[in-house]
Amino acid sequence: MHAPSEQELQADVAMAGRIDAIAAILNVICRVTKMRFAAVARVTEDRWIACQVRDELGLGLRPGSELAIETTICNDIRQCGHAVVIDHVAEDQRFCAHPIPAKYGFQSYISLPVVLPNGEFFGTLCALDPLPAKVSSEETFGMFKLFAELLAFHLDAQKKIDANAALLLDARQSSDLREQFIAVLGHDLRNPLAAISAGSRVLMKQQLNDQAHDVLTLMQGCVRRMSGLIDNVLDFARGRLGGGLVLDRNAREPLEPTLLHVVDELQTAWPDRMIDLSLGQLGVVDCDRARVGQLVSNLVSNALIHGAPGAPVRIGVRTEGGQLVIDVSNAGEPIPAAVLDKLFHPFVRMASQSQQHGLGLGLYIASEIARAHGGTLTATSSKDETRFTFRTRVSGAVTERIVQQRAS
Numbered sequence: 001m002h003a004p005s006e007q008e009l010q011a012d013v014a015m016a017g018r019i020d021a022i023a024a025i026l027n028v029i030c031r032v033t034k035m036r037f038a039a040v041a042r043v044t045e046d047r048w049i050a051c052q053v054r055d056e057l058g059l060g061l062r063p064g065s066e067l068a069i070e071t072t073i074c075n076d077i078r079q080c081g082h083a084v085v086i087d088h089v090a091e092d093q094r095f096c097a098h099p100i101p102a103k104y105g106f107q108s109y110i111s112l113p114v115v116l117p118n119g120e121f122f123g124t125l126c127a128l129d130p131l132p133a134k135v136s137s138e139e140t141f142g143m144f145k146l147f148a149e150l151l152a153f154h155l156d157a158q159k160k161i162d163a164n165a166a167l168l169l170d171a172r173q174s175s176d177l178r179e180q181f182i183a184v185l186g187h188d189l190r191n192p193l194a195a196i197s198a199g200s201r202v203l204m205k206q207q208l209n210d211q212a213h214d215v216l217t218l219m220q221g222c223v224r225r226m227s228g229l230i231d232n233v234l235d236f237a238r239g240r241l242g243g244g245l246v247l248d249r250n251a252r253e254p255l256e257p258t259l260l261h262v263v264d265e266l267q268t269a270w271p272d273r274m275i276d277l278s279l280g281q282l283g284v285v286d287c288d289r290a291r292v293g294q295l296v297s298n299l300v301s302n303a304l305i306h307g308a309p310g311a312p313v314r315i316g317v318r319t320e321g322g323q324l325v326i327d328v329s330n331a332g333e334p335i336p337a338a339v340l341d342k343l344f345h346p347f348v349r350m351a352s353q354s355q356q357h358g359l360g361l362g363l364y365i366a367s368e369i370a371r372a373h374g375g376t377l378t379a380t381s382s383k384d385e386t387r388f389t390f391r392t393r394v395s396g397a398v399t400e401r402i403v404q405q406r407a408s
Helices: 006-017 020-033 074-080 099-104 138-168 175-204 210-241 256-269 289-306 362-372
Strands: 037-043 048-055 084-086 108-115 121-129 275-280 313-320 323-330 376-381 386-393 402-406
Touching: 006 037, 006 048, 006 138, 020 037, 020 048, 020 121, 020 138, 020 210, 037 074, 074 108, 074 121, 108 138, 121 138, 138 210, 175 210, 256 275, 256 289, 256 313, 289 313, 289 323, 289 362, 289 386, 362 376, 362 386
Parallel strands: 275 313
Antiparallel strands: 037 048, 037 121, 084 108, 108 121, 275 402, 313 323, 323 386, 376 386
């Protein structure tokens, strides 16, 4: 296999830096093992580059930081493909006199290879601490092994999504590419997710210790994020290559239960945040309820990610002048004007206090849902409030009356 070019190497590091699950995995590792440094690194024959780091020891390593490969144990792992596990360097015959533990001052260390499904060695998942730790136990090693496999799945899925998203922007691609891409999303990515989701649900029914519960909760969160990402990319493919979104309008069923379900799901996923829903009496709304629910979910998720953590996200739903009006607002830093102008373009991300989330398709998909309904989606942002407003015509609109107030 050829050595990656500098451009390919930096692309791999940037890709791994965008995967939210890695930060969550490193957090769980440190919390469960009590080790105070954990990282995912891209490792080649002559390079060691940090992709994401959790550093509670103040070692100074950040995403993009490099170590000389000869001063790490990861090159041995790359060559042999086996894990290195050390409970206590001073009592380990192989490593007690090894120069690398002495150089970095650690006594406990664990590092596993991250190998992609095609057999390509990506790098390592590692953790260390100046104090001894029982990392060789079956439970701890099993957790690391599971996380290394989960990382490999995320990296492989992200590679496929990035590659296909780039191809989608090339006007020369044929309808055959569209069908192949949709097949990848529908089969190659969804099936492994379904297996992981089903397996984690079965395990959650067993009697679990706190560590196992943390691992399974993390897995379920990763499945939800990846499933939403796949849905957005699939909608992007249909919108750009398949002639737009197709609606399943239904004026016979109420819209309110769909909106309540969306809010309940989001509140479950964000238990520490406040989501206020002000729901008016809507009457007959001729719309695709699932798509309107998706629009609201995308807008609220965006507000939760980018809004002020201590402030509520407010949702207002009402009829006004023969239109259905849905507002989603949050406090926080205003969106820069340059970003606001391109906010509903695909692959545009907003600045966030945390790392970047997703591919930047959520707001684009929301705007496409609004357009498919013959409506509009607009955004305003100031130091006081960021607000997204969806408007579309309704049938049989009634005078607005607030019938339910939900606050969590």
